[in-house]
Amino acid sequence: MKFKNLTYITYQVFPNEKANTLQTIRMLESMSSYGLNVKLIFPDRENRFKDAESVNNFYNVKSKFTIETVKHFLPFNRTRYFEKFNFIFSSFFWSLYAVFKVTKNQLNEEIFMTRTSWILYFLNKKNKITIFECHKYSKIDQLVFNNLKNENNTIIIFTNKALKETFYLSKILSNNSIILESAFDERQFKDREITKIEKNIVFIGRLLRFGKQRNIDFLIKAFSDRRLKEFKLNIVGGPNALLNRIKKELNSDNVKLLGHLSHDQAIDLLIESEIGILINPDDEHSNKYTSPIKYFEYERGRVKTCSSNVSAHRNLPIQDNIYYFEKDDLESFIISILKASKNSFIPNKKISEFSYESRVQKLMNSLARLEGLEPPTL
Numbered sequence: 001m002k003f004k005n006l007t008y009i010t011y012q013v014f015p016n017e018k019a020n021t022l023q024t025i026r027m028l029e030s031m032s033s034y035g036l037n038v039k040l041i042f043p044d045r046e047n048r049f050k051d052a053e054s055v056n057n058f059y060n061v062k063s064k065f066t067i068e069t070v071k072h073f074l075p076f077n078r079t080r081y082f083e084k085f086n087f088i089f090s091s092f093f094w095s096l097y098a099v100f101k102v103t104k105n106q107l108n109e110e111i112f113m114t115r116t117s118w119i120l121y122f123l124n125k126k127n128k129i130t131i132f133e134c135h136k137y138s139k140i141d142q143l144v145f146n147n148l149k150n151e152n153n154t155i156i157i158f159t160n161k162a163l164k165e166t167f168y169l170s171k172i173l174s175n176n177s178i179i180l181e182s183a184f185d186e187r188q189f190k191d192r193e194i195t196k197i198e199k200n201i202v203f204i205g206r207l208l209r210f211g212k213q214r215n216i217d218f219l220i221k222a223f224s225d226r227r228l229k230e231f232k233l234n235i236v237g238g239p240n241a242l243l244n245r246i247k248k249e250l251n252s253d254n255v256k257l258l259g260h261l262s263h264d265q266a267i268d269l270l271i272e273s274e275i276g277i278l279i280n281p282d283d284e285h286s287n288k289y290t291s292p293i294k295y296f297e298y299e300r301g302r303v304k305t306c307s308s309n310v311s312a313h314r315n316l317p318i319q320d321n322i323y324y325f326e327k328d329d330l331e332s333f334i335i336s337i338l339k340a341s342k343n344s345f346i347p348n349k350k351i352s353e354f355s356y357e358s359r360v361q362k363l364m365n366s367l368a369r370l371e372g373l374e375p376p377t378l
Contacts, residue, residue, distance in 0.1 A: 005037045005110040009119045011091045013048050015058035029063040030356040038065035043072035045239045070098045095119045117144040124148045133157045137166045159291035179364045182291040184300045186355040188267045202268050202273040204294045205354045222333050224252050270301045275340050277308040296354045304340040320346040
């Protein structure tokens with residue numbers, strides 16, 4: 001394969017508790033293990049980044065890669081007003097500056113990767129071969145797809161078929177797209193004994209998604225029902241402000257709020273749990289297009305899943321261990337917990353197809369289709 005260097009440019013910030021940053025880091029680790037020289041570039045906003053070691057320690061990075069920041073000149077998140085416009089405006093101009101700065105010193109045999117649509121747009125203007133990870137629908141993504149200069153230089157990753165079908169794609173972009181679900185990190189499970197504690201239940205994830213609460217109050221209320229009094233629910237995630245508010249109101253002995261844990265600590269808890277919960281806010285993305293990392297970790301850790309009954313979850317692979325409940329229906333949720341507890345976990349060898357290692361291999365196979373192209377030029 002002629003591509004040896006991969007530069008990932010993104011408007012995300014690191015380190016960060018959000019699942020999207022964990023997914024990015026694990027993909028870059030796997031690409032580094034694959035043999036690529038990997039570099040991560042992001043803006044120095046929000047005062048989160050101290051040095052590369054702070055990122056490596058936060059995510060427990062095992063396969064190291066280069067980390068750099070690019071100056072972020074514009075204000076961001078300093079006011080509640082026009083927040084969405086502020087984000088788009090800041091992202092646009094930082095992306096323009098970052099692509100100009102990074103491509104001035106481009107290495108030979110280099111490809112780019114991003115999940116920021118403006119980065120894709122400006123790299124494409126410079127005729128760079130770019131992999132774009134699309135995790136949700138947005139009008140800006142569609143606008144960028146419609147205005148790419150050279151579609152042959154672009155690979156689009158969609159996290160499921162339904163998400164791909166929401167976009168209008170040219171024939172070239174459609175042919176150059178690939179569907180890759182989220183994944184789990186095999187290194188966190190390999191050679192570990194999985195021992196379950198009966199009636200231990202876990203929810204892992206930020207308590208907010210896109211600014212909306214994940215219905216944690218619903219879970220707490222459910223576990224106050226006498227039928228679940230023998231079960232123990234562990235809730236992992238922040239932010240601290242919401243966590244502290246819930247703790248003050250909590251009067252259930254069988255619910256524990258553990259706050260943010262490292263990824264390794266969360267996996268330790270998952271491995272000993274019998275049941276995991278998938279529940280999201282009531283929005284279009286969560287209902288139709290989400291591909292939750294924790295679902296694949298549940299399945300790999302032999303955790304049965306109680307899931308809200310939405311099409312995104314119905315379309316997840318390997319349905320043998322999912323028990324559905326209707327949104328906001330306490331009776332339906334309690335019954336799903338009781339059913340899951342009575343049944344044994346059903347192992348499925350296909351789960352190995354959803355490791356990050358497998359995800360990267362599939363992506364590299366798609367990238368190989370572009371190798372007939374001339375190397376990108378300045």
